[in-house]
Amino acid sequence: MKRAIVRGVGHYLPERVVPNEWFAGFLETSDEWIRARSGIERRHFAEEGQTTSDLATEAAKAALANAGLEPDEIDTIVLATSTPDLTFPATATIVQQKLGMTRGFAFDVQAVCAGFVYALANANALILSGQAERVLVIGAETFSRIMNWQDRSTCVLFGDGAGALVLEAGEGEGTPADRGILATDLHSDGRHREILQVSGGVSSSQTTGHLIMAGKEVFRHAVEKLAQSTIDVMAKGGVTADQIDRLVPHQANIRIISRTAAKLNLPMGKIVVTVQDHGNTSAASIPLAMSVAQERGELRRGDLTVTEAIGGGLAWGAILLRW
Template structure:
């Protein structure tokens, strides 16, 4: 028998404030049509004043636990993927741990920007397969509205805030591609491409900084690298693109999503798309899409999913998961 990290529950949380594209027209040289045509985004959510990343993460975690029919004290590990934690330290994960009333186990953050949730899933899978953890709460949460340069129309219209979470549990499988749970992971990074997507500030420079991006260059890398990492993860799992029920991609840009699906030979009818409603929520985008996809009735038990993401670093990767 083989230990697998199987999804027991999923949930998400979005801040109350909805920001349509029209809000940007008053202060930027942009239009709703321009934003939609280049990104597919129609609206996004922004956190309220005083609402933090750990707040969003806690709400999403509570929703996932409720979906799993579990209490917080049944979880032994929390992994929170974020680039916008409340403080330099402690980790946002430990803050969520306290708010959930979880006094045992351990919690930590993972920082791989938009690829953060894929990295977090890979870490959770390794902990479960090794026997270190039995039940892991994996969260992606971001408040990217805090690091936007509102004079830059090329970036400020693209990002939003939100959180999503999965509960993973160790279960025995037969060791075949028919097993439920995480079947394979594939991770990469290449620091030579740092200047394509980064924040120009940080603790050691004693500044907060703003997000900076060379959009055309990121697009060029994204389609090629996302398709390649997805294919590699499928190969590790002993599967092919023909076996996929759903691609659940990082929701950065509809053109990247469409380009990656085309490169993998899959129709858009087999892609879960939420970018129009959420914008790019970085590490939160995949768990948000998983939760919404389940709520829509798209994702069902037994479906084969591929999630893939790329973000600053550059860092990218994919996970093959049977729901």
């Protein structure tokens, strides 16, 4: 049967590194306070004039180089972001132009921190349906542009960055031993919109607004929903937790990551953790973590891998794949 197989991976981080101590200059906070509540030690912020498409383009170039491909060998770009360059056109089309890609099609997916999981699921469907042979899947964000710098409970948590995967059509036997995406699991529940949102919007207020989060409520939903979605996607793929080699979670908060791992009976030694270096980069966090993990030798060809994320909407889901 046809499978969507990872051929290449790459990432990009802005040069500006912001340590926790930077926030103490204008907020009642400290390095110890931030680390204790999130596990975050530093993050990267985009420079003035550096856009989401700039970050996405660099991550895409790295993934293409890792895959040994040129831009015009890609059929589709699916870009997950909640911080687009413009209201329209899609940031994916701007990346398409910056890459010099003159064929195929490109579009954005918006599911906040769950955006990359949604984008992977859509890319998988495009390959399985025969509409594309190779898909460049990108997560990219400049969340520093939507922070309320007076809200210490949120502005210390987020960072900017981008990650990308190249998915390519391949053949498998229809078993969990196949390489590629083995199962997907997506959910959303609009009743919980108010606990994680950005105030403002084109239609409602004609403003960009700032991020607003009810942290305790988000934490409660995150652990429960991420664990269940991971259990469900493993069941769909016909595997059990003891067979998993790597869990690559959305890098939001070390307490969410560790609590979810405990619910799944997965040791922390199997969990890819990069939140300390990047903060929460929303839709970029999973591909960024995958790329860093491969560089470190923590994610190797053939590893049975689960990735999961939850974001505003609420929207959440999980993907089972063999690297």
